[in-house]
Amino acid sequence: MKQILLITDGCSNVGVSPVVAAAQAFAEGITVNVVGVLDQGDLGEFGSAEIEEIARAGGGLSRLAHTRQLSQTVQMLTRKTVVQTIQQAVHRELKQVLGTSSIEGLPPEKRSEVVRVIDELGETTKLKVALLIDASASMKPKMQAVEEAIRDLSLSLQARQGRSEIAVFHFPGSAHGDDCMMDLNWTADVRGVTQFLPRLQMRGTTPTGPALMHVVDFFRTPSQFLGNNNDETDGMMSDYVV
Amino acid sequence: MTTSFDWKLPRGTLIHGKWKQNRYRVERLLGEGANGKVFLVERQRTWYAMKISSDAVDLQSEVNVLQSIAKQRQAGRHEAYLIDVDDFRNSDGVDYPFYVMRYIRGMTLFDYLAKQGMDWFPVVGYSLLVKLAQLHSEQWTFGDLKVENVLVGDYGRAELVDYGGVTGFGKSVRQFTEIYDRGYWNAGSRTADAKYDLFSFAVLCIQIHESRRLAALTASLLPQNRAPEELLKLARVNPVLRTMEDWLSKALRGEFAHTQEAAKSWQQWQHKHSRHAPSAPVPRWMKGLFVASAALLATTIYWLLRAGL
Numbered sequence: 001m002k003q004i005l006l007i008t009d010g011c012s013n014v015g016v017s018p019v020v021a022a023a024q025a026f027a028e029g030i031t032v033n034v035v036g037v038l039d040q041g042d043l044g045e046f047g048s049a050e051i052e053e054i055a056r057a058g059g060g061l062s063r064l065a066h067t068r069q070l071s072q073t074v075q076m077l078t079r080k081t082v083v084q085t086i087q088q089a090v091h092r093e094l095k096q097v098l099g100t101s102s103i104e105g106l107p108p109e110k111r112s113e114v115v116r117v118i119d120e121l122g123e124t125t126k127l128k129v130a131l132l133i134d135a136s137a138s139m140k141p142k143m144q145a146v147e148e149a150i151r152d153l154s155l156s157l158q159a160r161q162g163r164s165e166i167a168v169f170h171f172p173g174s175a176h177g178d179d180c181m182m183d184l185n186w187t188a189d190v191r192g193v194t195q196f197l198p199r200l201q202m203r204g205t206t207p208t209g210p211a212l213m214h215v216v217d218f219f220r221t222p223s224q225f226l227g228n229n230n231d232e233t234d235g236m237m238s239d240y241v242v
Numbered sequence: 243m244t245t246s247f248d249w250k251l252p253r254g255t256l257i258h259g260k261w262k263q264n265r266y267r268v269e270r271l272l273g274e275g276a277n278g279k280v281f282l283v284e285r286q287r288t289w290y291a292m293k294i295s296s297d298a299v300d301l302q303s304e305v306n307v308l309q310s311i312a313k314q315r316q317a318g319r320h321e322a323y324l325i326d327v328d329d330f331r332n333s334d335g336v337d338y339p340f341y342v343m344r345y346i347r348g349m350t351l352f353d354y355l356a357k358q359g360m361d362w363f364p365v366v367g368y369s370l371l372v373k374l375a376q377l378h379s380e381q382w383t384f385g386d387l388k389v390e391n392v393l394v395g396d397y398g399r400a401e402l403v404d405y406g407g408v409t410g411f412g413k414s415v416r417q418f419t420e421i422y423d424r425g426y427w428n429a430g431s432r433t434a435d436a437k438y439d440l441f442s443f444a445v446l447c448i449q450i451h452e453s454r455r456l457a458a459l460t461a462s463l464l465p466q467n468r469a470p471e472e473l474l475k476l477a478r479v480n481p482v483l484r485t486m487e488d489w490l491s492k493a494l495r496g497e498f499a500h501t502q503e504a505a506k507s508w509q510q511w512q513h514k515h516s517r518h519a520p521s522a523p524v525p526r527w528m529k530g531l532f533v534a535s536a537a538l539l540a541t542t543i544y545w546l547l548r549a550g551l
Binding site for chain 2: 118
């Protein structure tokens with residue numbers, strides 16, 4: 001199962017629309033979740049409308065959260081999406097086998113069986129989550145909280161029975177015009193990795209859409225991202241399941 | 243997990259089960275769990291607690307856990323916890339799943355100790371450990387152990403409520419609260435085992451005695467500095483917690499082999515604690531009463547002696 005989790009605090013302003021990019025991700029079997037970080041004030045109507053639409057196009061969920069609740073929100077979205085993705089698959093099966101399209105339509109005993117299967121799959125399926133972090137100027141004071149939320153997510157995922165891995169990217173990538181940069185390659189454990197997110201101020205644009213496209217690319221052909229600024233590469237990028 | 247829904251069920255609302263046709267009358271809201279609301283309901287002059295959720299899969303998953311536990315305990319003398327599972331159609335035209343459980347009369351842990359006094363803390367604690375030991379012997383972790391999820395009945399009998407976090411050993415804990423979480427304190431994984439609950443139990447002890455200092459500690463510590471040692475440092479400041487430092491240290495560091503051992507060690511602490519605990523000073527009105535009755539006795543004797551002469 002493949003997920004992208006976008007953490008941002010504003011609107012995209014360069015390149016392809018992030019809604020289009022999210023739709024492309026979903027078409028390739030990757031669910032896109034979005035967390036809008038708000039501290040002092042809000043994202044503005046346009047910003048929150050955008051993150052909602054990105055998630056809808058990406059088949060995922062969106063939430064607004066203060067930095068304080070970031071860890072909880074990130075975990076809740078990841079977990080809910082795992083269950084939801086399995087549910088969608090189960091729904092299709094239900095339609096074929098039982099003629100009803102929803103779990104709610106099943107009598108309690110059958111529902112119990114179906115949910116048992118959903119829970120079991122949710123705990124054991126292989127999971128890959130790519131985190132895409134908005135590192136534009138306004139996000140700078142929130143980087144520590146974001147990093148902490150990522151560590152916490154990794155801790156929760158480690159507790160699963162199925163293999164879980166995360167990768168981390170930030171955007172904008174660099175002054176050389178890269179849309180996005182890899183901070184951590186697929187890893188099951190982020191303990192001992194210090195400060196993987198950049199604390200430097202990036203240039204002003206927010207290329208959310210192009211960055212999303214890059215991460216989708218990465219899921220497809222991870223090798224092109226190798227040799228970036230990171231030595232955490234351990235070649236664990238095989239065998240992900242849909 | 244936070245799928246709260248805004249609707250209310252006013253007192254007197256009738257809830258008609260879709261599949262089994264049972265009828266319940268709503269009395270009042272009892273509380274809100276992480277994934278639904280719990281109401282006090284009545285059916286054939288018996289009170290029950292009813293949990294209603296807007297997420298069928300989430301609720302069913304909790305019901306599955308309760309059913310598994312019920313099956314394991316069938317042979318025993320335990321009262322049925324799960325009474326009924328069904329759906330009902332709300333006035334908004336949407337079907338909501340619910341389950342009905344035994345209604346536990348009791349107070350929240352904070353209220354109970356505030357009303358009955360801290361003398362009851364060791365008894366309530368022991369009672370809670372026994373409950374956990376049973377769950378653990380059946381290979382379940384309670385998961386979301388915290389002050390809000392413990393109800394106390396008469397004579398300090400503790401009951402666990404909200405089974406939304408209950409997880410089979412070896413799986414990832416389904417629901418937890420940060421400050422009670424082993425992972426949050428860099429003290430271990432979020433994989434369900436008996437030690438996970440014992441860790442939360444130790445934090446719960448600290449929360450009961452030093453809630454303000456605990457809140458201040460969690461607010462001030464950097465994530466990488468959270469450690470069991472910090473919790474123990476805080477415990478040493480409190481006169482009661484200081485006496486149980488060994489116990490807390492073992493629970494926070496995962497050094498109890500199993501929950502029975504933790505319960506036994508708790509008993510030993512209780513034994514010592516009850517002997518060394520400073521008893522409350524005699525109130526002044528009682529001293530006054532003693533002086534008055536002594537004076538009365540003296541007068542009576544004097545009067546008797548005179549009368550006798």
